[in-house]
Amino acid sequence: MSQHPATLKNTLNFIMAQEIERKFLVKGDFKAEAFKETRITQGYLCSVPERTVRVRVKGDKGFITVKGIGNASGASRFEWEKEIPVEEVRSLLELAEPGVIDKTRYLVKAGEHTFEVDEFYGDNDGLTVAEVELSDENEAFDKPAWLGEEVTGDPKYFNSMLMKNPYKNWK
Numbered sequence: 540m541s542q543h544p545a546t547l548k549n550t551l552n553f554i555m556a557q558e559i560e561r562k563f564l565v566k567g568d569f570k571a572e573a574f575k576e577t578r579i580t581q582g583y584l585c586s587v588p589e590r591t592v593r594v595r596v597k598g599d600k601g602f603i604t605v606k607g608i609g610n611a612s613g614a615s616r617f618e619w620e621k622e623i624p625v626e627e628v629r630s631l632l633e634l635a636e637p638g639v640i641d642k643t644r645y646l647v648k649a650g651e652h653t654f655e656v657d658e659f660y661g662d663n664d665g666l667t668v669a670e671v672e673l674s675d676e677n678e679a680f681d682k683p684a685w686l687g688e689e690v691t692g693d694p695k696y697f698n699s700m701l702m703k704n705p706y707k708n709w710k
Contacts, residue, residue: 558606558618559676562696565667567685569656573645579657582635586699593699594623594631597644601628609692615676638662638702650681662705668696 581595593604601624607617632639640663645656647669656669668690671680690696695704 556618557615558672559615559674560670560672561689561691562668562670562693563689563691564687565656565669565685566687569647569654569669569683569685570645572647572649572683573656574648575646577644579640579642579644581640581698582632582638583699583702584631584635586636586703588694588697588699591697591699594628594635596625596628599625601625603628603631636702638705640698640702647683649683652680654683654686659701659706662707663701664707666701666706 577598579595579597581593583591583593585592589608591604591606593602593606595602595604600622602620603623604618604620606619609616639661641660642657642663643660645658647654647656649671652671652673654669654671656667659666669686673680694700695709
């Protein structure tokens with residue numbers, strides 16, 4: 540029996556959308572402005588730019604995410620995400636490519652937008668980046684004083700690349 544696509548989407552409990560975000564380095568103190576923080580550990584089952592497949596533990600929840608290649612500016616790309624049990628994420632991490640991303644994500648409100656600020660640990664210790672999701676690539680947004688250089692579309696800042704060429708190797 541065939542299901543209506545909306546019913547199927549609700550049944551599968553996943554998110555599929557075009558992701559539009561811009562990414563920046565962080566140059567100042569943002570933590571006093573954060574209203575939430577969550578520890579994230581993630582690995583990649585596939586890290587080719589055309590289709591990255593990520594599994595992550597975010598707080599006490601597990602997720603699997605598939606992302607497509609970015610557009611010319613690097614700000615927009617296809618994203619599909621589904622919540623899965625943490626135990627399944629841990630099992631899938633055993634199959635993941637070498638390298639694990641370990642970070643704390645802080646949520647910081649600035650005007651009408653919320654920035655996701657990632658402070659990295661391990662081989663990426665010392666790197667802090669902020670992302671803001673937009674409804675349109677040209678959407679205006681408030682830029683907090685701690686926001687530094689824009690790195691949207693620069694592959695070396697993709698989490699999937701940070702596991703291959705971590706920040707500690709950049710110097």
